[in-house]
Amino acid sequence: MAQKKILFLTGDYAEDYETMVPFQMLQMIGHDVHAVCPGKAAGDKVITAIHDFEGEQTYSEKRGHYFVLNTSFSDVHAQEYDAIVLAGGRAPEYLRLDKKVLEIVRHFADADKPIAAICHGIQILTAADVVRGKKLTAYPAVAPEVTMAGGTYESVNVHEAVVDGKLVTAPAWPAHPAWIAEFLKVLGTQITL
Incomplete structure (x- = not known):
């Protein structure tokens, strides 16, 4: 398996599982994952939010863990990366306002490189x-934003992922097994048992 260099975009109040789990899973498999946030450097922390589905009309939110970034955002050169992952939660609300974030994401789309986005991370897309x-x-x-941006929103079970070319998306963290498995396929990563 060839190691891939993956850019991982997160930020303050990104969803806890949607930050921690894919970051650790991709590292466990052997990929080089660079976690970044605009305005922050390697060694800085972001605070996550824990979103849960407890029976109300929307998810609940609690303060999550601190997550230590391992790369400085100012050092990111998109052309050096093989793929990008966009965490969900509330961080995408403000991350999508950063011009460099949008330029980076456009690079991956224009170069037809793998993109994985989950939950509200699709707001950046x-x-x-x-x-x-x-x-x-x-x-x-986020469905209305997808439609207004010219995409076709697929309503799927919370445990499922959608793949279109090299774009892999999922509705929320319960989809991690399907979302990460599909992203690994798009990356060309094969796990043998």
Whole structure:
């Protein structure tokens, strides 16, 4: 298996599982994962949010863990990476306002490199105008943005992922097994038992 260099975008109040789990899973498999946040350097922390589905009309939110970034955002050169992962949670609300974030995401889309986004991370994709003509999923509250940005929103079970070319999306953290498995296929990563 060839090691891939993966850019992992997260930020303050990104969803805890959607930050910790894919970051650790991709490292465990042997990929070189660089976790970044605009305005922060390697060694800085972001605070995550824990979103849970407890029977109310929307998810609940609690303060999560601190997550230590291992790469400085100012050092990111998108062309040096093989793929990008976009964590969900509330961070995408403000991350999508950063022009460099949008330029980075456009690079991956224009270069037809693998992109994995989950939950509200899809808001970054819609803001970067890279979902036009694509089929994807997201947290259901993001569906109108997907449609307005020219994408086709796929309503799937919370445990499922949607793949369109090299774009892999999922509605929320319960989809991690399917989402990561599909992303690994797109990366060309094979795990043998």
